[in-house]
Amino acid sequence: MFKLPYVPSADGLIEKTFSRGRKEAKKKRAASPYIPRETRKKRAEEERVKAISGIILGDLKAVIKQFPSYDQLPPFYRELLDVRIDKDKYKKSLGAVQWCVNNTENLKNKILKKIKYSKRTETDKITGLSKEFMGRCASFIKQISGDLDRLIEIKETMRNFPDIEKQPTLVIAGFTNVGKSTFLRTLTGSKVRVAVYPFTTQEIYIGHVKPKYLKYQIIDTPGLLDRHIVYRNKSELQAILAMKHLADVLLFIIDPTGNLEEQFSLLFEIREKFSSPPMIVAINKIDLIDDRKNLDEIENKLLKNSNEFKIMMMCANDYESVLKVFKEAEKLF
Numbered sequence: 001m002f003k004l005p006y007v008p009s010a011d012g013l014i015e016k017t018f019s020r021g022r023k024e025a026k027k028k029r030a031a032s033p034y035i036p037r038e039t040r041k042k043r044a045e046e047e048r049v050k051a052i053s054g055i056i057l058g059d060l061k062a063v064i065k066q067f068p069s070y071d072q073l074p075p076f077y078r079e080l081l082d083v084r085i086d087k088d089k090y091k092k093s094l095g096a097v098q099w100c101v102n103n104t105e106n107l108k109n110k111i112l113k114k115i116k117y118s119k120r121t122e123t124d125k126i127t128g129l130s131k132e133f134m135g136r137c138a139s140f141i142k143q144i145s146g147d148l149d150r151l152i153e154i155k156e157t158m159r160n161f162p163d164i165e166k167q168p169t170l171v172i173a174g175f176t177n178v179g180k181s182t183f184l185r186t187l188t189g190s191k192v193r194v195a196v197y198p199f200t201t202q203e204i205y206i207g208h209v210k211p212k213y214l215k216y217q218i219i220d221t222p223g224l225l226d227r228h229i230v231y232r233n234k235s236e237l238q239a240i241l242a243m244k245h246l247a248d249v250l251l252f253i254i255d256p257t258g259n260l261e262e263q264f265s266l267l268f269e270i271r272e273k274f275s276s277p278p279m280i281v282a283i284n285k286i287d288l289i290d291d292r293k294n295l296d297e298i299e300n301k302l303l304k305n306s307n308e309f310k311i312m313m314m315c316a317n318d319y320e321s322v323l324k325v326f327k328e329a330e331k332l333f
């Protein structure tokens with residue numbers, strides 16, 4: 001995923017710059033006993049200004065450069081971030097950091113010039129310039145304190161984003177116990193990865209298959225796509241929306257031994273929410289159905305309601321059967 005920069009807090013940054021400034025100035029003052037004391041003092045203050053500005057500019061430019069800009073984020077992540085933060089504030093905070101960089105840079109040039117053109121005997125004036133620089137830099141940093149805190153918070157939020165790759169993705173939906181996990185396990189083997197979904201208690205499960213050249217990502221989202229939307233809180237809704245950006249193909253699994261009315265109504269709701277990706281409906285657990293007529297009935301009911309999806313029969317425990325469903329899905333990517 002994206003690499004996130006180190007973001008200092010305002011207090012931390014001030015502390016770090018001043019102590020580095022002190023250290024560099026001390027080195028210069030101690031440089032050589034053969035250089036006149038005033039000259040060493042002047043060089044020391046120059047060095048202090050350079051060290052302080054070097055750290056402020058270095059740290060803050062890295063923040064600006066490495067922080068992903070909101071508009072560049074993949075839509076999936078943007079959707080997730082929207083739950084937590086206001087995007088205008090995100091942009092404003094990055095702008096504020098830039099403002100601090102510009103001010104520090106201008107002030108550094110001005111102060112260094114003034115020190116340079118001071119006589120070395122004007123030690124009070126030089127000390128004053130250096131103090132002025134420190135005071136004003138600290139004030140710049142304090143003014144963006146809230147922005148730095150916000151960026152730290154955004155960074156923490158992003159750090160917890162599920163690490164989802166940009167690959168053709170099949171998302172599995174359907175009621176609990178219909179066989180979603182079984183399907184994922186049978187198809188992708190034991191290397192199913194768990195990712196924690198931000199802002200919800202949900203975990204999502206990610207597996208991969210590579211039938212030929214392309215690698216596909218299969219995602220099982222227990223707790224997200226197994227209930228009606230009306231029961232959702234805001235975070236869950238957002239997570240569902242985010243899923244929408246990820247899904248290239250949807251697989252809706254039905255358990256013919258379960259409550260069909262409920263399952264159908266969830267199916268149509270998800271069909272409506274996820275209007276764009278093509279969808280396959282798999283009627284699972286056919287090994288438990290003795291009478292083939294029952295399956296035909298289910299199929300007919302589905303077809304009567306919509307012809308927007310392909311309907312398949314499967315047994316999620318059986319690899320051949322699961323693979324057949326996946327091959328059908330593969331045609332839709």
Ligand SMILES: Nc1nc2c(ncn2[C@@H]2O[C@H](COP(=O)(O)OP(=O)(O)O)[C@@H](O)[C@H]2O)c(=O)[nH]1
Binds near residue numbers: 175179285286288314
């Ligand atoms: N007989 C039979 N049982 C199945 C089939 N698929 C799943 N199951 C069982 O149904 C139960 C629920 O499956 P699971 O994959 O955990 O459902 P999920 O809640 O949708 O993830 C488990 O006990 C599975 O072993 C199937 O095709 N046939």
Ligand SMILES: [Mg+2]
Binds near residue numbers: 180181182
């Ligand atoms: Mg499951």
